[in-house]
Amino acid sequence: MTTDTVEAAELLSTPTGPYTVGPLHESAAPRLHLSLVLPTYNESKNIREMISRLTHILDDAFPGDYEIIVVDDNSPDRTWEFAQSLTSEYPQLRVMRRHLERGLSTAVIRGWQASRGELLAVIDADLQHPPEVTVGLASEMVRGADIAVASRHVEGGGVSDWSILRRILSRAAQVLGLLILPGVVGKVSDPMSGFFMLRRTAIQGIELNPLGYKILIEVLGRGRFRWIGEVPYVFQERIRGESKVTGQVYVDYFRHLLRLRISTLPINRFLRFGIVGLSGVVVDMGVLFLLSDPSTLGWGLTRSKLIAAELAIINNFIWNDAWTFGDIASHQRGFKHRLQRFSKFQLVCLAGLMLNTVLLNLQFNLLGMNRYLANAVAIAAVTAWNFWLNFKLSWRAATPEVIDSQTVKSEL
Numbered sequence: 001m002t003t004d005t006v007e008a009a010e011l012l013s014t015p016t017g018p019y020t021v022g023p024l025h026e027s028a029a030p031r032l033h034l035s036l037v038l039p040t041y042n043e044s045k046n047i048r049e050m051i052s053r054l055t056h057i058l059d060d061a062f063p064g065d066y067e068i069i070v071v072d073d074n075s076p077d078r079t080w081e082f083a084q085s086l087t088s089e090y091p092q093l094r095v096m097r098r099h100l101e102r103g104l105s106t107a108v109i110r111g112w113q114a115s116r117g118e119l120l121a122v123i124d125a126d127l128q129h130p131p132e133v134t135v136g137l138a139s140e141m142v143r144g145a146d147i148a149v150a151s152r153h154v155e156g157g158g159v160s161d162w163s164i165l166r167r168i169l170s171r172a173a174q175v176l177g178l179l180i181l182p183g184v185v186g187k188v189s190d191p192m193s194g195f196f197m198l199r200r201t202a203i204q205g206i207e208l209n210p211l212g213y214k215i216l217i218e219v220l221g222r223g224r225f226r227w228i229g230e231v232p233y234v235f236q237e238r239i240r241g242e243s244k245v246t247g248q249v250y251v252d253y254f255r256h257l258l259r260l261r262i263s264t265l266p267i268n269r270f271l272r273f274g275i276v277g278l279s280g281v282v283v284d285m286g287v288l289f290l291l292s293d294p295s296t297l298g299w300g301l302t303r304s305k306l307i308a309a310e311l312a313i314i315n316n317f318i319w320n321d322a323w324t325f326g327d328i329a330s331h332q333r334g335f336k337h338r339l340q341r342f343s344k345f346q347l348v349c350l351a352g353l354m355l356n357t358v359l360l361n362l363q364f365n366l367l368g369m370n371r372y373l374a375n376a377v378a379i380a381a382v383t384a385w386n387f388w389l390n391f392k393l394s395w396r397a398a399t400p401e402v403i404d405s406q407t408v409k410s411e412l
Helices: 004-010 046-061 078-085 104-114 135-141 164-181 215-222 247-263 265-292 301-324 335-366 369-395 405-410
Strands: 032-040 064-073 093-097 117-120 148-153 196-199 226-232
Touching: 032 046, 032 078, 032 104, 046 064, 046 078, 046 135, 064 078, 064 104, 078 093, 104 117, 104 215, 117 135, 135 148, 135 196, 135 226, 148 215, 164 247, 164 369, 196 215, 215 247, 247 369, 265 301, 265 369, 301 335, 301 369, 335 369
Parallel strands: 032 064, 032 117, 064 093, 148 226
Antiparallel strands: 117 196, 148 196
C-alpha cells in the first residue's frame, strides 16, 4: 500500500455537493452529543495546544460523547498532517484535508456534514477563542437554546489589546450589517463571532450558501431558531502564526450581507424596483456618456457621475412613487407627503451614490476597467441597499398605521 493510500484511509473523506447538513441516521456510525469543528489553514504551531485544551474540557463535559473535527484547506505548513499525527493520542480527533475547496465558512459546513453530533459547534484553531468558553455554550444548550453564541459585546466580554483602528473597523462592519440586514445581524450582539454552538435540527436540510469567514451570519439568516443564547468571552491576541484578517475578509462580509439581503427581499416589489432601476441605469449611462465621453463634452468623470446619478434618482423616485410603492403612496397624498418621501429617498440614494462613486473610481482608475462596465458593477452593488432602506424609510415608515392588512400580508 502506498503512502498516499494510507493517508486517504486515515483521513476523513470530504463531502461534496450542496452545503446541506443532513440528519443523523440510525444505521450510520454511533451518534454523539457534540461535534466541534476547527477550520484550519497554516495552524500547525497552535493545533496541539488547542486539541489538548479542548480535550481536557470536553472529557469532563461530554465524556466519551463528543468528537473534534479538524478541517484543513491543504495548508502549506501541513497542518492536516500534524493534526492526524495526534489522533493516536486523542482518539476523539478526526481530520479532513480539503484539496479542491477553500474558505473558513465552507470548511465548517463540510465538517458538520461529516459529523455524528446532535449538537454542532465551531471554534477558531488559533487560540484567540478561549476553549474554556465551550462549557458556557453547552450550558446554554442545556437550558434550551437552539444556538449559543460566544460574544465579545455582552457584559464580561471584550477584545483584549485591539488597536483603535481595528475596534472601529469591527464596529463599522456591525453597523453596516444592521443597515443592510437588520433582521439577521440584530439577533445577536456579536454577529461576526466565529465561535458558537447550535442544534443540528436548526439547520438540518437547509442549503447554506456561505461566503468568506463569517459563517454565523449565514446560519442566523437561514436557520430555524426560537431561542438564542449568548456567552461572554474575551478575544485573545494571536501568539503564534499569522492573522487571516485582511481587507478581503471585509469585502466578502459585505458581499455576503448583500447576498442574504437579496435572498430575503419581497420579490414582487423588488422586481418592480429593479425594473425602475433599469430605467435609471439608462438615464445614468446616457447622461454619463454625454457629459464625460471624450467625443462629447469630456467633463471629469466624478462631476459627470454626480450629475448623471442625480437625474437618475429623480427618474427612479417618480416611477417608484407611482408604481413600485404606489399602493403605499396612495395613502400619503399631497405635495407635503410626496416631498417627505422624496427627501428620504434622496438621502438613502445619496449614501448609495457615495458608495457607487467610490466603487466606480476604484474600478476605473485603479483596476483599469471600462468606465461603463465599472459603472454597471457599482450600480448593481447598491441596488439592494437602496431598495431595503427606501422600503423601510421612504414609503412604509411614513404612515404605517394606514396601510391595510392585505398590503402587509402581501409582503410576508
